Amino acid sequence: MxxxxxxxxxxxxxxxxxxxxxxxxxxxxxxxxxxxxxxxxxxxxxxxxxxxxxxxxxxxxxxxxxxxxxxxxxxxxxxxxxxxxxxxxYTIPLVPGATELLIAWSRLLPLYIVSATPEEEMLMIAEKRGLADYFAGIYGSPRPKADCIRNILGENGISPGEALFVGDAPQDLQAAVETGVRFIARVATGDIDRFSGCPGVEAVVADLYTLHAYLLSTPTDNTSTSR
CATH class of the missing domain: 1.10.150 (DNA polymerase; domain 1)
Incomplete structure (x- = not known):
């Protein structure tokens, strides 16, 4: 369990x-x-x-x-x-359900971004989009994603099995496997599913409404926030 x-x-x-x-x-x-x-x-x-x-x-x-x-x-x-x-x-549409999920879950657990976008650029995008306040931290390149995840685990004092990484690329899954965190893949409707059946993939979701519903069925510990 x-x-x-x-x-x-x-x-x-x-x-x-x-x-x-x-x-x-x-x-x-x-x-x-x-x-x-x-x-x-x-x-x-x-x-x-x-x-x-x-x-x-x-x-x-x-x-x-x-x-x-x-x-x-x-x-x-x-x-x-x-x-x-x-x-x-600054204007590209968000994934369906993103705003609702971030509003709901930022009140319950620390949320983070780990992106391959240069960190300064990622911070600016989050600020301009009005998303920064939902996140306890925002990480970007040149730091490898696995290193960013390890840093997040360390600063929160939690084990890998208590963290979930949501990504859409094989490199995201690789970072999750390297660090031992749980992984859910987002595969947009109509896109090729490269994740179903892969070791280390907990679930595949089409959008963040689906992820929100999945998370509601997942045991959480919302007393552990570091924010």
Whole structure:
């Protein structure tokens, strides 16, 4: 029997915000100077949703373009991509049920964001969207997600089995497995389900209304908040 749940960690893109398609298009535009490789680059981006953009840039140059990537080029790519997505992230729709879930569960348990988005950028998005107050902490790259999760467990003094990570990418599941926390996958209706039946996946939900209903049936310990 699992111990009561004492905190919840969320990825952001594809879990709280419906930003996957928009960011894929921004990745395509970032690499508009190599049109013959754009489809392969975008597919790599989509297949590695939980990875930082800079790690993707390095892989793309090394394995797809077979070119050396300088620090200056990497920064220009990062600036171009950020410029394409920044304003859109302030208005992109949230995943259905996100607002209701955050209002309800932020009153019961500490909630966290762990994202591959650069941390300063993630903090700004949460502030601009009016979401920051729902979270006890917001973490982003360049720190690996597993390191962020370990930090959250440590600062709350809880065991991995008392924490839940909600993600939408294989890298999110990997971070959950590495740290021992529970994992629920969000797979939007119509998307390919890469999680059902995988070891370590507790449940698969289509939206946050479904997650909210699932959590209501899960034992929790709402006396443990560190907020």
């Amino acid at each position: 699992q111990p009561p749940l004492r905190l919840i960690i969320f990825d952001f893109d594809g879990v709280i915000a419906e930003s996957i398609a928009m960011k894929a298009e921004a990745f395509r535009e970032t690499f508009s100077f190599v049109p013959e490789y754009q489809d392969e680059i975008v597919q790599y981006h989509l297949d590695n949703g939980g990875m930082s953009r800079y790690a993707k840039f390095r892989y793309i140059y090394r394995e797809i373009l077979c070119q050396k990537l300088t620090g200056e080029q990497e920064q220009r790519l990062g600036d171009r991509y950020a410029g394409l997505v920044r304003e859109k992230m």
